[in-house]
Amino acid sequence: MKRLKVITLGCSKNSVDTEHLLAALPPEEFSLCGEAPFDYLLYNTCGFIGDAKEESIQAVLEGVEAKKRGEVDKLVVFGCLSQRYAAEMPALIPEVDAWFGARDMNPLLKYLGAPPSRFTTRRQEAHRGYAYLKISEGCDRRCSYCAIPFIRGAHKSVPMEDLETEARGLVAEGVSELILIAQDTTFYGLDLYGRRTLAELLRRLSAIEGVERLRIHYSYPTDFPEDVLEEMADNPKVCKYLDIPLQHISDRVLKNMHRHIDSAGTRELIAKLRARVPGVVLRTTMIVGHPGESEEDFEELIDFVREARFERLGAFCYSEEEGTWGAANLKDYIPEDEKRRRLEDLMSLQAGISLEFNQSRVGTTARVLVDSVVGDSLVCRSYAESPEVDGEIIVKNAGGIPVGAYLDVRITEAGEYDLLGEIING
Numbered sequence: 001m002k003r004l005k006v007i008t009l010g011c012s013k014n015s016v017d018t019e020h021l022l023a024a025l026p027p028e029e030f031s032l033c034g035e036a037p038f039d040y041l042l043y044n045t046c047g048f049i050g051d052a053k054e055e056s057i058q059a060v061l062e063g064v065e066a067k068k069r070g071e072v073d074k075l076v077v078f079g080c081l082s083q084r085y086a087a088e089m090p091a092l093i094p095e096v097d098a099w100f101g102a103r104d105m106n107p108l109l110k111y112l113g114a115p116p117s118r119f120t121t122r123r124q125e126a127h128r129g130y131a132y133l134k135i136s137e138g139c140d141r142r143c144s145y146c147a148i149p150f151i152r153g154a155h156k157s158v159p160m161e162d163l164e165t166e167a168r169g170l171v172a173e174g175v176s177e178l179i180l181i182a183q184d185t186t187f188y189g190l191d192l193y194g195r196r197t198l199a200e201l202l203r204r205l206s207a208i209e210g211v212e213r214l215r216i217h218y219s220y221p222t223d224f225p226e227d228v229l230e231e232m233a234d235n236p237k238v239c240k241y242l243d244i245p246l247q248h249i250s251d252r253v254l255k256n257m258h259r260h261i262d263s264a265g266t267r268e269l270i271a272k273l274r275a276r277v278p279g280v281v282l283r284t285t286m287i288v289g290h291p292g293e294s295e296e297d298f299e300e301l302i303d304f305v306r307e308a309r310f311e312r313l314g315a316f317c318y319s320e321e322e323g324t325w326g327a328a329n330l331k332d333y334i335p336e337d338e339k340r341r342r343l344e345d346l347m348s349l350q351a352g353i354s355l356e357f358n359q360s361r362v363g364t365t366a367r368v369l370v371d372s373v374v375g376d377s378l379v380c381r382s383y384a385e386s387p388e389v390d391g392e393i394i395v396k397n398a399g400g401i402p403v404g405a406y407l408d409v410r411i412t413e414a415g416e417y418d419l420l421g422e423i424i425n426g
Contacts, residue, residue: 001031002039002112007063009056010046012132012181012388014079017105018044019124024109024117036071040112045081047151050319056081057093064095076100078108080151102152103137120165122173129369129404130177130213130387131170135163135201139183141220143247144258144330145287147321148183155184157192160201164208171210174404177369178211179386184220186228199227206237212406213369215386217243221269222261229276239383240277243312245285249304250297253290256330263304270308281384283312288346289339290318291330298342305349311357312390313350317343351416358391358414365424368393370405380407380421391417398423 004025008018021044022032041063045056056079066072074097082089083101090099100108106116124131138153139146167178180201182188189197202214214237216228221244231238248254251262261269273280286301305313317339320332361384368380371387378395385391395409409421 002029003033003037004030004040004042004112005033005038006042006044007059008044009059010044010048010052010080012179013134014044014046016122016132016134016181017079017102019122020117020119021105021108022123022125023121024105024119025112025114029113036066038072040074040076041066041072042076042078045077045079047079047081047084048147049316049321053081060093060096064093067095074098076108076111078102078104084147084151118162120162121169122166124170124173124175127174127403128371129175130179130371131175132181133163133167133170133178133205134158134182135180135185135188135198136182140187141184142258144256145290145318145321145324147324150324152183155187155191157188157190159192160197160204163201164204167205167208167211171208176210176404176406177213177215178205179215179217181217183218185216186219186223186225196225198225199231202228202231202235202238206235211237213237213239213383215239215241215383217386219244221246221266222259224269229273232277232280240279241281241283241383241386242273242277243283243386243389244273247285247287248290248293248297248301250293250300253293253297256292257287257290263300267304267308281311282308283314283386283390284310286313286315286346287318288315288342289334291332291334293318293334302346302349305346305353309353309357310350311354311384312386313353314389315343315346315350354391355414355416358416358419361411361419362414364411366393366409366411366421368395368407368409368421370401370403370407372403373399373401378407380409391415391419393419393421395421395423 006018008014043060046052060077063075067075076098077096078100080102082099098111136157138155139149140155185198205211205214232240246266247257249263366382368382370378370380372379376397376399378398380393380395408424410424411419411421413420
């Protein structure tokens, strides 16, 4: 038996890749181990932004030290970092035995001595009631700040049949909530079927027995498909929740970002979402400090967030990434302390909006999924919360209820992000 461990860094898409890899390893040949020694120590890396790259490099260097101590035989790195810096990394860290890119999963299996795979099965590292389902890879957009097209390549949809097979396997392991992810979920199907087929995919997945919730992440705002709104409004298994990164509202900044939508189009889309899907919870992300963002542009963003009142909002400071359109054409001249000031102002505003939304839910009933059990408390989510990025509903003094169970709870208290609830029935 070959002793193997995989350490995953970065986003949920990387987690899916790791689970695909683990499922493809013959169990009679590979033993997944938590403690050294290892025949193979693998790092699935992130290369998206500066902080993530630094985290990945530091992790690999820790693996190098473990190898020097004799705890690791073969040190292997794959994923976005090695895809993006394939020419530079082997010379920088020569102790690594093999480097594979984010698109090199079958070559990695060959290196490990395992057969090739279609990657339609998963091996989850922890039992939980939800799972991410990656419906496509890569991206055809060319947003000025984003390196993903250079790392992951062009948009490539996963065939519906393969996704159905993967979903059934996840349901058999106790998963009931599928979170659809991609670099742009609204593009799904264009390359395979000549049209956008996200709505059809939602219908086919919702027909699988055992699937209780479908949640959509990472939707591009331009030309948002109308039939997806119909599914969100009418299909009880599709959460009235949408993660739709908007990034900004200023026409000038949106043009510099290459977002192919303007302020008027953005406002029209938000109004349509709220009108067509009553009760929808909108999550978005914003970038502050993009090259060319004036104080007036930032104030326009603040006013828009105050007006739109997104239930969920995250934000980050612009960082120049080599290889992107922005790095080649727009000078990153806004001081870092000014970027941080804008970020703090935006998130301070959002904290108040989030608190107001949560307080409006006190006294209401929510159907929740139990994500984890901590002592005698349950950590849960309703349709309005997505894991890892949103708050949670905590139910205290509720021992004996397993992860993956559904409960009806009454919301009793609310903070800026988390809520407290009590069980009505189980």
